[in-house]
Amino acid sequence: MHRIPLYCILPPDLLDRLARTGTEEVRNAALDTLALDQLFRLTRVESAARSGGRTARPVTFARIGGQPQRTIYDQGHTTTQTPRKPVRTEGQRASRDKSVNQAYDGLGATYTYYWAVFQRDSIDGQGMPLLGLVHYGRNYDNAFWDNAGHMFFGDGDGRILTDTTAGLDVIGHELTHGVTQHEANLVYSGQSGALNESISDVFGVQVKQYALKQNVTTADWLIGADIVGSALKPALRSMKAPGQANPHDTQPADMDHYVPGGDVHINSGIPNHAFYVVATTLGGNAWDAAGPIWYDTVCDPTLRPDATFQQFAGLTLRHAQIRYGATSTQADGVRAGWDAVKVTL
Amino acid sequence: MRVEVIRSGGLAGVRLHGVFDTGELPADAAARADAWLRSLAAGGSSSPGPPAHPDAFQYHMRVLDQDQGRSVTLNESDVPDSLRELVNAAVARGEVVDGRSS
Numbered sequence: 001m002h003r004i005p006l007y008c009i010l011p012p013d014l015l016d017r018l019a020r021t022g023t024e025e026v027r028n029a030a031l032d033t034l035a036l037d038q039l040f041r042l043t044r045v046e047s048a049a050r051s052g053g054r055t056a057r058p059v060t061f062a063r064i065g066g067q068p069q070r071t072i073y074d075q076g077h078t079t080t081q082t083p084r085k086p087v088r089t090e091g092q093r094a095s096r097d098k099s100v101n102q103a104y105d106g107l108g109a110t111y112t113y114y115w116a117v118f119q120r121d122s123i124d125g126q127g128m129p130l131l132g133l134v135h136y137g138r139n140y141d142n143a144f145w146d147n148a149g150h151m152f153f154g155d156g157d158g159r160i161l162t163d164t165t166a167g168l169d170v171i172g173h174e175l176t177h178g179v180t181q182h183e184a185n186l187v188y189s190g191q192s193g194a195l196n197e198s199i200s201d202v203f204g205v206q207v208k209q210y211a212l213k214q215n216v217t218t219a220d221w222l223i224g225a226d227i228v229g230s231a232l233k234p235a236l237r238s239m240k241a242p243g244q245a246n247p248h249d250t251q252p253a254d255m256d257h258y259v260p261g262g263d264v265h266i267n268s269g270i271p272n273h274a275f276y277v278v279a280t281t282l283g284g285n286a287w288d289a290a291g292p293i294w295y296d297t298v299c300d301p302t303l304r305p306d307a308t309f310q311q312f313a314g315l316t317l318r319h320a321q322i323r324y325g326a327t328s329t330q331a332d333g334v335r336a337g338w339d340a341v342k343v344t345l
Numbered sequence: 346m347r348v349e350v351i352r353s354g355g356l357a358g359v360r361l362h363g364v365f366d367t368g369e370l371p372a373d374a375a376a377r378a379d380a381w382l383r384s385l386a387a388g389g390s391s392s393p394g395p396p397a398h399p400d401a402f403q404y405h406m407r408v409l410d411q412d413q414g415r416s417v418t419l420n421e422s423d424v425p426d427s428l429r430e431l432v433n434a435a436v437a438r439g440e441v442v443d444g445r446s447s
Contacts, residue, residue, distance in 0.1 A: 142356055143356055144356065144399065144400040144401060145399060146397070147398045147399075157437070160357060160359065161357060164356075173356065177400070187395075188395060188396060188399055197358075200399070228357075231441050236357050236358070237358075248359055250443045263353060263354065264358075265354070265357075
């Protein structure tokens with residue numbers, strides 16, 4: 001029999017009620033979830049007791065996850081900040097416009113990654129609709145998440161960037177800014193800003209690897225290879241070799257080359273490379289262990305909005321130990337990652 | 346009026362550097378841009394607040410000729426309509442420079 005996972009955003013009393021009054025399918029799902037939920041809550045309480053963090057999150061509404069709710073809008077080359085013309089909604093067949101379909105597929109790939117790996121139901125964990133606004137501006141060489149539920153896509157000018165809907169990693173990067181906003185709200189300057197950027201690259205690259213079924217060895221670990229224009233070929237950033245993605249790339253790969261006052265997209269090379277070393281040291285798929293360790297860290301309520309690289313690194317080690325054990329190969333892998341970029345744990 | 350424009354940020358995180366003479370713009374656009382830039386305090390500089398969202402652009406503009414010493418840094422969302430054509434023209438011609446600092 002197929003069982004619907006309800007997971008743990010529902011409070012136990014609601015689950016109790018569903019178990020008593022729901023259809024058989026809902027009842028079974030609720031019972032499964034109650035059993036799991038108790039385990040999660042115990043783990044969370046233990047974790048919180050160690051770290052002094054909060055133990056519960058507010059529930060705004062209940063939804064059975066697993067399905068994105070996508071709508072793509074055509075902004076008609078304007079810079080209007082609100083959605084204009086809806087051109088494809090969830091379940092509708094493909095448009096004749098390639099950008100519309102690429103945006104739709106990229107939002108879907110990102111939803112699928114977060115749901116399949118973490119059972120996270122969209123950006124806010126509560127089923128937030130994913131709205132993609134394509135053809136924003138004229139020759140606009142950027143894409144961004146506006147902190148208010150919209151992802152904007154520029155067509156690029158061909159020189160700096162090309163059509164930004166073509167980058168699965170870029171779409172994953174932008175939507176992850178939304179996840180970070182909800183979970184950690186890292187201040188967008190200094191080291192916390194570089195962490196914010198790095199987290200977007202770390203999960204953006206996994207969205208692409210997951211969709212293309214690439215493991216840590218077959219993946220290229222580049223960011224933006226599918227959307228760079230002529231001036232920035234072959235890619236915007238390299239997590240494998242920060243500073244070597246294109247002739248203008250000045251990302252540092254370790255703390256010896258940290259740029260004081262540097263742009264958040266520059267120093268992000270350091271935590272990016274740490275993740276790359278952890279994932280490749282552990283082998284397999286990036287989302288097997290390295291991804292979950294990073295995800296637990298982003299969702300840790302003790303991660304401060306002004307976190308430094310060192311504080312973030314310390315939390316990744318703690319979560320590797322909680323998930324896999326204090327003397328696990330995963331914990332050793334995390335140590336190796338931060339050691340490689342000269343961040344002291 | 347000759348103006349240096351540096352665009353930084355964006356998801357690419359690269360810096361574009363361009364110099365543009367407002368005289369190359371249509372007369373009404375040039376007049377609007379010149380008036381806006383002249384209204385800046387000489388020798389003053391402002392630092393913008395935090396960007397409205399991640400991966401936004403920032404524009405740094407500096408007057409190079411008769412009104413030297415006037416400069417301003419604006420978040421993408423704060424660029425006034427008076428400067429829009431100047432910024433777009435300067436960026437279209439801008440060269441990528443290494444993106445070390447913010």
